Amino acid sequence: MSATPVLGSRPRFSTRSGGERPDCDYLIKTILLGDLDVGKTTFMHTYLHGRCPAAGAVPKLGAANGHKTVVYHGKRVKLTMWDTAGQERYRSLTASYYRGAHACLVMYDVSSKESFDSVTSWMESVQDYNDANSGTVTMLVGVRKTRESSQRAHHVTEVDQQRAVNLSSHYQIPHFTVDCLNDPSSVDFVMNTMVTMVMTKAMENSNLSQTIRPYSTKLEMISHKGQGRCSGCCNL
Numbered sequence: 001m002s003a004t005p006v007l008g009s010r011p012r013f014s015t016r017s018g019g020e021r022p023d024c025d026y027l028i029k030t031i032l033l034g035d036l037d038v039g040k041t042t043f044m045h046t047y048l049h050g051r052c053p054a055a056g057a058v059p060k061l062g063a064a065n066g067h068k069t070v071v072y073h074g075k076r077v078k079l080t081m082w083d084t085a086g087q088e089r090y091r092s093l094t095a096s097y098y099r100g101a102h103a104c105l106v107m108y109d110v111s112s113k114e115s116f117d118s119v120t121s122w123m124e125s126v127q128d129y130n131d132a133n134s135g136t137v138t139m140l141v142g143v144r145k146t147r148e149s150s151q152r153a154h155h156v157t158e159v160d161q162q163r164a165v166n167l168s169s170h171y172q173i174p175h176f177t178v179d180c181l182n183d184p185s186s187v188d189f190v191m192n193t194m195v196t197m198v199m200t201k202a203m204e205n206s207n208l209s210q211t212i213r214p215y216s217t218k219l220e221m222i223s224h225k226g227q228g229r230c231s232g233c234c235n236l
């Protein structure tokens with residue numbers, strides 16, 4: 001996929017409260033899905049804060065969310081990210097988070113065949129909960145986790161990447177791999193591509209374009225030293 005245009009310029013926001021302008025031009029709800037331990041919270045933290053969280057510092061909460069605003073072709077696009085725990089006991093909680101999602105990132109761990117085998121059931125959930133006409137953008141994301149060896153850190157790959165490509169073709173969705181620890185820009189690339197896809201679809205799909213209008217008219221500080229905000233995945 002080609003690089004996303006325009007994104008990356010740092011938005012400037014007022015800290016005044018109670019203004020009349022909405023705090024963004026478009027609002028995109030993104031949900032992260034995938035088995036236990038695939039790296040969902042790490043992905044969200046890396047996107048919001050520009051770096052991978054410290055080892056052992058990732059909480060295993062039922063759900064967390066955060067937001068970040070980017071500029072797309074001169075428009076402020078506020079991304080709200082919803083992170084759900086992959087543990088089976090949290091699955092029932094997850095259902096309510098599908099509703100209204102404009103983008104779903106279905107994640108698996110490249111070193112875990114089991115997590116890849118679960119992608120099909122996560123995709124079924126996406127299809128069950130999302131209205132077929134809503135124009136929801138879905139993406140398949142494989143997380144490459146670095147393992148230390150006696151020589152150099154290396155990736156352990158168990159999932160045949162051709163299978164991953166075939167599966168994404170079957171669902172007609174894009175496939176990416178990311179490494180939050182060694183390459184945080186891979187996370188930005190996925191998110192920038194997602195914004196481009198949602199915004200492009202919104203131009204064509206009136207249902208979608210209605211739902212990405214901001215609901216809030218309250219002006220608030222949403223830029224955190226150029227990074228995002230989250231509640232739940234960390235204390236930043």
Ligand SMILES: Nc1nc2c(ncn2[C@@H]2O[C@H](COP(=O)(O)OP(=O)(O)OP(=O)(O)O)[C@@H](O)[C@H]2O)c(=O)[nH]1
Pocket residue numbers: 034035036037038039040041042043055056058059060061084085086087143144145146147178179180181182
């Ligand atoms: N090296 C490396 N490790 C990662 C990466 N993503 C996640 N991990 C590690 O994988 C483990 C699980 O990551 P989490 O982000 O907690 O996974 P999760 O999907 O949120 O897990 P649940 O909330 O339990 O469903 C942690 O020890 C992370 O440090 C990555 O991109 N690179």
Ligand SMILES: [Mg+2]
Pocket residue numbers: 040041042059060061083084085086
């Ligand atoms: Mg998590």
